[in-house]
Amino acid sequence: MTLAQTLIMKEAAPHVSQDLLSGFTILQTQDLSEARAVVGQAFCDHRLDIRHGTRLNVSHDHVSGAEVSLNALGYGAEVEIDPGQLQHFYLLQFPLAGHARIRHRGETIDAGAGMATILNPDRETRMTWGEGCRKLLLQVNRGHLERVAQDLIGAELPGAVRFDPRVDLTSEGGQRLFQRVTAAARAATDGELWHDGPGLNEAWAERELATVLLENQPSNVSHMLWRSRRMPTSREMRRALDYLHANLSEPLRVEDIAREAGLNVRSLQLGFKKVFGLSPMRYLRDVRLDAARYRLSRRQNRESVTDVAYSVGFTHLGRFSQDYRARFGVSPSVG
Incomplete structure (x- = not known):
């Protein structure tokens, strides 16, 4: 069975979000300073503060490839997160449990079961993750996504790629994007991707994840992709x-x-x-x-x-x- 066939089967499989990336835990802590340091090392430096005195219980599972990473992250408590500008990567966030409020690109988005978000690297972000919120995160290096976009279009990009930060999970494109990312996470969990180091399958999967994001989430280059x-x-x-x-x-x-x-x-x-x-x-x-x-x-x-x-x-x-x-x-x- 090819990797493409495997991913298609995993897209059609029953939803098992609680098991995604199990076995790849990089952090399990109730210490705020440790959470800031380890999560910051996986993503970027950021402010992290607990709200209303609730108890922190951080769980972070992480699989890293050459150009992308997959993460399952929850803080337990209600927290405020201020990463500023991400600069070097895009961050796609699918809520698996609970809710979050995202302030990005001048908009406030309530993320939950029907609404995910994507953060652009050159725009300020502040987030409030509610108590019990847990997310599946796809991090895509900015240079990788821009190279894939340029190859798909067959021409130089007019500037930075900027996505609509709202990812409607009730739309066909949002569902396709969620299914493809969760399929990749299941493949990683099952040892079929990013298990034995980089290879042809991993390179194909990382390019496919960038492609499905570009083709299914509205952006300032969507019209160029259609023309291509x-x-x-x-x-x-x-x-x-x-x-x-x-x-x-x-x-x-x-x-x-x-x-x-x-x-x-x-x-x-x-x-x-x-x-x-x-x-x-x-x-x-x-x-x-x-x-x-x-x-x-x-x-x-x-x-x-x-x-x-x-x-x-x-x-x-x-x-x-x-x-x-x-x-x-x-x-x-x-x-």
Whole structure:
């Protein structure tokens, strides 16, 4: 089963928010100073104050990738949080329990079961998390999101990407965004992502999270994303396929393939979805596995599994064996 299929199944699974990111606890404390320090290290320096003398009981679970992090965080008590400007990252906040009041970009938003929020890095923020409030948080590095946006659009950005801070979870886009983020959190909880260090699946997931955010949450570049949705010509698809097949052993990225074909990333993705029913990176992975199987099926002068895996572009032997078995039903050592 591919990672994309796994995430789709997890999106359709019953809601199990209380279990998300279990096993990745970085903080369990009733000490205010410790909470400020550890949460601040995961995100940024901030003011944290308890309101009305309620008892603090902080629980913070955290999984970090190269460009994103997933967090389940609750303070127990009612708290005031003042991070100022986040500067280097966007922060998507889904309430899993309780309520919060967010003041951001001149607006006051009451977040709860039907309303999430996203904080832009260049705008001031102040928050009040109610007693018992717990949230699932997606942190996306600003540079990563801007690179993904530029690749999707196929042109320079006009400036900083700024999202509407209100994420309506009753809308189709809000539901899709919530489902994709919770699916990634379930995959991390189950050891299917960010477990063995960075790899192709992790890079794909981090790019996918930035893409689903850009495509489903209104922003100042939404109109540019809609205009970029052009199906590629057959000549452009041929250039993409020729480049992909000629560079199987190289650490290809989807933006490399799109650039070689003269496309933006979104158009490349649409073309592969229409022709093959797969994303470009899923297609690349399957072509690499097919090439590996052909070489491992030789009866004479048979190469080692390690040599074959590296020669077709896999850098993680455990992941190669797992993907090979999922595609062909046997271990690569069998051929």
